[in-house]
Amino acid sequence: MSILILCDHENGQLSPVTLNAVSAASQIGGEMHILVAGDQTGNVVKAAASIAGIAKVLVADDKSLANGLAENLAPLMQSLSGGYSHMMATATTTGKNVMPRLAALLDVMQISDIIKIDDANTFQRPIYAGNALSTVSSNEAIKVITVRGTAFEAAAAEGGNATIEPVAGASDAGLSAYVKSELSSSKRPELTSAPIVISGGRGMQDGANFAMLEKIADKLGAAVGASRAAVDAGFVPNDYQVGQTGKVVAPDLYVAVGISGAIQHLAGMKDSKVIVAINKDDEAPIFQVADYGLVADLFDAVPALEKELG
Amino acid sequence: MKVLVPVKRVIDYNVKVRVKADQSGVELANVKMAMNPFDEIAVEQALRLREAGTADEVIAVSIGPAQNQETIRTALAMGADRGIHIEAPHDIEPLAVAKLLKAVVAQENPGIVLVGKQAIDDDCNQTGQMLAALLGWAQGTFASALEIAGDKAKVIREVDGGLEHIEINMPAIVTVDLRLNEPRYASLPNIMKAKKKPLDSLTAGDLGVDIAPRLTIVKVEEPAARAAGIKVGDVQELVSKLKNEAKVI
């Protein structure tokens, strides 16, 4: 058995969530390789080779791979598939974009967003916004898998000493072109790996009021998230959305402010260790999952909370 | 240009699903069903393309049991021109769906296929990307904006870091995200009119596609419930609990 893991990286840095995919792969057993595909990947390759447990880093460094276009990356991965029993990626927007395209090229059914590994062929994954957990087994020659990062501990970033092997065969399929990105810049920790997350919902009333949450986030070293309603209303950008169809987070502490607790929102945060809800409606469903509920008007409670934190 | 829109019939997003006692799946009997919400967004976008003169026909296709014809009727009531129903089991997998859609594309030659980013029942997020692979077409996934000009489409994608702009060749597969548009409601007269719109019915066999499942469902379980929490009286109590009891700050 051997496993190829697609390395998630951004702006020349290895994304920490790659380490969670590596730890998932290590539960399957067998030799683990990482594919670093991109343009000018030097730093990422170095970081990937240091991850504990990785035997080999495959490096596909080519202009056509600069922006992770699935039309270019999937055929390259297909050409590398010989000999692998599993091909895995994180369930990030990069993994979700490319892996199903790879699976179809290989004529295999993908297993999306796994949260538990029973054995090399059997995996658990949430369905219906996490209201049910499905265990599926696959007899496909190659198991194409995406991994939910929050469900697996991170592998050690140091201690490995993998061999590095360039791979050829990258080319531009000529179907798509990257134009530009509008990335949210923030000095706060990244949402999916932050130890504390404070999210606002429709109850925040407008985007300017998110400044109240940001002040608290800065005191606690937290990331700021949001419900779909807050994103749809334009209070905050799309990448803040936590939920079934947004990001999945599982921090030590999740604070939901002015969020009702629809199942689609709960799907993205109910595996947090401690949940706090601040809502003026004492019947809001968010209180059913909250360890600590505070029934209050957020416009009183949030400034008071900031003061209390000192 | 024709636009093809695959529409899936799923449990309504407001329903709290129940796992069956024998762990074989979730309870579907007597449960309110609806069009997958992302597919409503896809239908809406197709109609807007037709209204803008970019497209001239909108075809809704649904794969599943006979009841899926209701979902197609919903798309027709929103304004789609005609429907195609492909008879298949309810729990058909994305790879098989993609193969059936490829066969429909071969018959209909659409200029674009607008697919939901994710079905809210299986939460797979695969079908559009798979269809793009099988056709060798470009894919614009998780689209929050779409602009078609000649043989190119500009797509703005919702990605983890924010937004990404790409340009893709047509014909293309675009998978739609929540912010692309707000779908219209079907008016009563349009619901009546939809009953007379053409709806063809086919089988997987007619299309020569093998739809046998590749994955075996071992069991479907309820997730562990969270232990009940407490209500705190004020912010002071909250902070004290977080510091001294939960020890998270």
Ligand SMILES: Cc1cc2nc3c(=O)[nH]c(=O)nc-3n(C[C@H](O)[C@H](O)[C@H](O)COP(=O)(O)OP(=O)(O)OC[C@H]3O[C@@H](n4cnc5c(N)ncnc54)[C@H](O)[C@@H]3O)c2cc1C
């Ligand atoms: C296909 C689909 C996908 C979806 N995906 C997601 C997803 O990924 N993530 C997600 O979050 N949602 C998602 N949703 C939407 C979800 O169903 C809910 O509509 C959404 O989560 C509601 O957001 P909210 O709680 O902020 O707003 P609301 O439900 O309107 O709740 C606002 C809350 O704020 C409280 N409030 C108002 N004013 C105050 C105040 N002054 N002080 C204190 N409390 C106050 C109210 O009591 C209320 O409980 C999805 C829906 C669909 C159909």
Ligand SMILES: Nc1ncnc2c1ncn2[C@@H]1O[C@H](COP(=O)(O)O)[C@@H](O)[C@H]1O
């Ligand atoms: N049985 C089906 N019939 C029609 N369209 C489907 C079907 N299954 C999936 N789709 C389409 O594929 C999208 C993504 O589904 P999935 O890959 O299952 O998450 C859906 O939003 C639909 O547009």
